[in-house]
Amino acid sequence: MSVKVRIPTPLRPLAGGRDQVQVAGATVRAVLENLEKECPGIRSRLCDERGELRRFVNLFLNDEDVRHLGGLDFPVQEGDVLSIVPAIAGGAQRCAAGPPCR
Amino acid sequence: MPPTIKDLMSQIRSHVKEVTPAEVRARLDRGEPFTLLDVREKEEVDQGHLPGATHVPRGFLELRIEGLVPDRKTPIVAYCAGGNRSLLAAEGLQRLGYENVLSMAGGFTQWRNEGNPVVVPRRLSEADRRRYSRHLMIPEVGEAGQIKLLGAKVLLVGAGGLGCPAAYYLAAAGVGTLGVVDFDKVDESNLQRQILHTVDRVGTPKTESARKTLLALNPAVNVVPIEARLSSSNVESIFRDYDIVLDGSDNFPTRYLVNDACVLLKKPNVHGSVYRFEGQVTVFHPPAGPCYRCLYPEPPPAELAPSCADAGVLGVLPGVVGLLEAVETVKLILGVGDSLVGRLLHYDALKAEFRMLKLRRDPKCRYCGDGVTFPGFVDYEMFCASPVSVAP
Numbered sequence: 001m002s003v004k005v006r007i008p009t010p011l012r013p014l015a016g017g018r019d020q021v022q023v024a025g026a027t028v029r030a031v032l033e034n035l036e037k038e039c040p041g042i043r044s045r046l047c048d049e050r051g052e053l054r055r056f057v058n059l060f061l062n063d064e065d066v067r068h069l070g071g072l073d074f075p076v077q078e079g080d081v082l083s084i085v086p087a088i089a090g091g092a093q094r095c096a097a098g099p100p101c102r
Numbered sequence: 103m104p105p106t107i108k109d110l111m112s113q114i115r116s117h118v119k120e121v122t123p124a125e126v127r128a129r130l131d132r133g134e135p136f137t138l139l140d141v142r143e144k145e146e147v148d149q150g151h152l153p154g155a156t157h158v159p160r161g162f163l164e165l166r167i168e169g170l171v172p173d174r175k176t177p178i179v180a181y182c183a184g185g186n187r188s189l190l191a192a193e194g195l196q197r198l199g200y201e202n203v204l205s206m207a208g209g210f211t212q213w214r215n216e217g218n219p220v221v222v223p224r225r226l227s228e229a230d231r232r233r234y235s236r237h238l239m240i241p242e243v244g245e246a247g248q249i250k251l252l253g254a255k256v257l258l259v260g261a262g263g264l265g266c267p268a269a270y271y272l273a274a275a276g277v278g279t280l281g282v283v284d285f286d287k288v289d290e291s292n293l294q295r296q297i298l299h300t301v302d303r304v305g306t307p308k309t310e311s312a313r314k315t316l317l318a319l320n321p322a323v324n325v326v327p328i329e330a331r332l333s334s335s336n337v338e339s340i341f342r343d344y345d346i347v348l349d350g351s352d353n354f355p356t357r358y359l360v361n362d363a364c365v366l367l368k369k370p371n372v373h374g375s376v377y378r379f380e381g382q383v384t385v386f387h388p389p390a391g392p393c394y395r396c397l398y399p400e401p402p403p404a405e406l407a408p409s410c411a412d413a414g415v416l417g418v419l420p421g422v423v424g425l426l427e428a429v430e431t432v433k434l435i436l437g438v439g440d441s442l443v444g445r446l447l448h449y450d451a452l453k454a455e456f457r458m459l460k461l462r463r464d465p466k467c468r469y470c471g472d473g474v475t476f477p478g479f480v481d482y483e484m485f486c487a488s489p490v491s492v493a494p
Contacts, residue, residue, distance in 0.1 A: 008377075008380065009377050009378045009379065009380050010377060019450075019452070019453070054402075055398065055399045055400040056398050056400055056401055056402040058397060058398070060459045060460075063457075063458060063459050063460050064460055065459070065460065065461065065462060068460075068462050083448075083457070083459065085382070085446070085448070085459065086402075087354070087397075087398040087401065087402060088375040088376070088377045088380075088382060089351075089352055089353050089354045089357060089375065090260075090262075090264070090350070090351050090352030090353060090357070090375045090376070
């Protein structure tokens with residue numbers, strides 16, 4: 001199973017500047033594990049120490065919030081799109097889950 | 103000898119029952135279902151009418167009544183200025199088979215003289231008709247919609263990258279009252295995107311600069327500059343007077359404060375945010391959809407949300423997102439279309455792509471969840487553990 005993961009602007013430095021990454025995996029959790037191999041350091045931005053999604057990050061499988069699909073163990077289908085949507089404070093100054101800027 | 107008008111009226115009174123204004127008032131107060139028909143001419147109705155009345159001039163009554171009141175058993179109370187035309191109207195309705203028609207004796211004059219409530223319909227002036235003619239041509243706006251816009255009160259949180267374009271178009275659209283909250287002063291680096299401000303106003307308060315530009319565009323708008331830092335102690339008194347809050351802030355403490363106040367005061371919170379080439383827009387208005395805390399119960403910790411003074415944004419981007427917020431605001435005022443309640447619109451400017459994501463309310467949300475009492479405002483700076491920065 002291969003899904004397209006959309007990388008939001010604040011996390012693109014961890015993905016070598018890419019805005020999307022094609023990743024294999026049977027569940028959302030497996031996709032995130034494989035995403036970490038492609039983009040080292042990205043998983044700790046998305047998940048806490050217990051491996052659960054951080055509360056200031058939302059993942060959408062196609063147009064549905066992964067939390068409402070039952071969480072990270074939800075199975076993915078070939079061709080699905082997984083979007084990472086971090087909290088963005090607003091304008092030019094501040095970003096969630098973003099790389100340090102200074 | 104033909105009957106006089108006096109003969110005719112007393113003849114009609116023999117088979118049309120009358121009610122007093124006091125009886126009609128009592129029925130309205132009890133919430134009784136009946137159709138209240140104002141049979142006067144338009145010019146009279148424009149001066150004031152009874153609450154909830156349907157206006158059909160006596161001359162068109164028989165022609166239009168079937169469309170308005172198809173069921174002949176519906177109770178109807180007709181009134182005019184003094185109680186004579188409504189008697190004639192009631193008789194006409196009886197002839198068409200309406201069984202439950204009453205005429206209000208003394209009419210509107212007596213109703214008003216007895217101190218009962220009167221609704222004076224707002225009308226557009228000739229100048230309004232010229233200015234908003236392109237709105238009046240759209241069925242979804244029209245005269246009624248424009249009157250709603252003129253009566254609407256929108257609060258803009260921030261006169262920055264998002265608030266400037268939104269306020270500009272809302273003023274142009276004729277939104278009657280625009281509150282603008284900002285504590286900041288115009289900086290040269292704002293001018294790349296904050297289109298209400300100008301070179302000669304660098305160093306002056308953004309609220310005052312915004313007011314000048316908005317009034318130059320539309321002097322009829324009541325622009326309320328609120329030069330203050332939004333806080334737990336002033337947020338309720340500032341928000342209370344407005345119908346809709348448009349969040350154009352740039353920092354997490356304010357985002358959470360705006361959310362919590364809107365949940366408490368049950369105001370729609372039109373939300374937009376931008377980052378470089380990406381933007382997000384939605385409307386938070388529980389219980390129809392989620393609040394900001396359903397989506398992001400906690401802000402990111404400081405180490406993951408550094409103060410990125412150099413994060414930057416494409417200057418046009420907040421223009422797009424701020425105007426999407428303005429469109430949603432106008433839709434809410436007019437009550438048309440499908441609002442972004444329960445949906446997040448994501449814009450990727452580099453890809454030139456819009457995507458729609460579904461949002462759901464969290465029934466266990468601490469602020470808008472089922473059966474939850476408002477937990478109160480918190481120390482938002484502490485909650486977000488990061489200092490407030492300047493507007494976008």
